Amino acid sequence: MKLGWGSKKFTLVIIPDANRSVRQFEMLNSIPYIAATAVFVLILVTLVLFFFQGRTAVIADQLKVKIDSQELVYTHTVEDKNETIEQLQNEVIKLSQQTSEMKARIDDIRKMEDEVRSITGSTKIVAAAEGTNTLDSAMGGISHPATNNDVNELLSQTKTQLSDMDLELAALQQSITDTKHKALAIKEQLRVTPNIWPVDSHRITSGFGLRQDPFTRRPSFHSGYDISAPANSEVSVTADGIVRITGSDSERGNHIVVDHSNGLQTMYMHLNKILVQKNDSVQKGQLIGLVGSTGRSTGYHLHYEVLQNGVSVDPLPYLK
Structure with missing residues (x-):
């Protein structure tokens, strides 16, 4: 008698209940093994899918944390950048105000120099520029946030004012030096000019x-x-x-x-x-x-x- 897996068959008997007839099914003996193998493979594939899904979820969580962290850093960087830009804009405004105040002081110095010139006999009198009052602390008005163009224009004007002030200061320095020499000469002349009374009595x-x-x-x-x-x-x-x-x-x-x-x-x-x-x-x-x-x-x-x-x-x- 020869034994072979291909010739053997299994009989599947189904007994529904007492009132029904028994049903029988014949199948090859390899089908249960195939079914068991298929189930095993399915379970294995399911486990692998679960494993990769879990790993994917972990990676996704890590990426989300990293993205959130990068977004927070970016937000802080943008805030710091905006704050720095605002500080620089305020510094430009302060520099412009200081430049205007310095210009006013130069005009005051020039006015005093002109007064000295008039005392020493020089005819070169230059009127001081109008609007030389220094800024005080009284402020107000409607709030209009400055734009980059506004700040750039103010910076350009300030640079021009500073350049002009350099020229004015150089000319003023030379002029004051000349006036000083004239004043010293006049002082020396006054020292040798007999213009006081020789005694207290004026009788x-x-x-x-x-x-x-x-x-x-x-x-x-x-x-x-x-x-x-x-x-x-x-x-x-x-x-x-x-x-x-x-x-x-x-x-x-x-x-x-x-x-x-x-x-x-x-x-x-x-x-x-x-x-x-x-x-x-x-x-x-x-x-x-x-x-x-x-x-x-x-x-x-x-x-x-x-x-x-x-x-x-x-x-x-x-x-x-």
């Missing part, structure tokens, strides 16, 4: 020019001012200079001659005492002698004389 007993001589009672020329003052009153030099003469004679009495350069000299006569020596350097207001009545004098006074290139001139234009 003039005899002026410059023709008069009746106090001794001869005849008309005579008086070459200076006789200023009445108490005996030993302080006599001050009326400008910076060098003492050229100190001496005494029967007419001028004790006297001093001071050279102030530029051909200008002053003479102090009838002194009771001389307090400087020849070739001494003296400064305006310095004590040089005491009032007396020496020489050709009728009483205590100071004969004060101004000479220009050796010629006596009226002292009045020099006195304050």
Whole structure:
């Protein structure tokens, strides 16, 4: 007897219930194995699908977390960028305001320089620009967010203003330097100009020019001012200079001659005492002698004389 899987058959008996007939089915013996194998393969495929579905879900969750994280970083980056842009825009606005304020200050400085020029005798007067008041803290108005074009235009204007200010500052620096030199020259000129009173008293007993001589009672020329003052009153030099003469004679009495350069000299006569020596350097207001009545004098006074290139001139234009 030969055995073979192909010739064997299985009989499937189905018994419904007592009232029904039994049903029988014959099938090849390989069908159950095929069915079992198919079920196993199906189960295996299902498991593999579940495995890949689970792995896919994990990967999807990881990607979602990563995307959410990247989105958060991107959001923060955009916020930081916008905040930085806004800060830069505000800095541009502040720079523009500071530039305007600096321009106003330059105009104020130029105005002061023009005033100095007018004092020193220069004719170059330039009016200060209008609207130079500095900004205060009072603000208001409707809110209109600035656009990039607005900020770029403001930045361009500010750059132009700064460039112009550089040129103005250079010109102003040179102008102030010139004015300073002129002011120093004028200051030096004032130091050697006899424009103060030689004694505290301003009581003039005899002026410059023709008069009746106090001794001869005849008309005579008086070459200076006789200023009445108490005996030993302080006599001050009326400008910076060098003492050229100190001496005494029967007419001028004790006297001093001071050279102030530029051909200008002053003479102090009838002194009771001389307090400087020849070739001494003296400064305006310095004590040089005491009032007396020496020489050709009728009483205590100071004969004060101004000479220009050796010629006596009226002292009045020099006195304050």
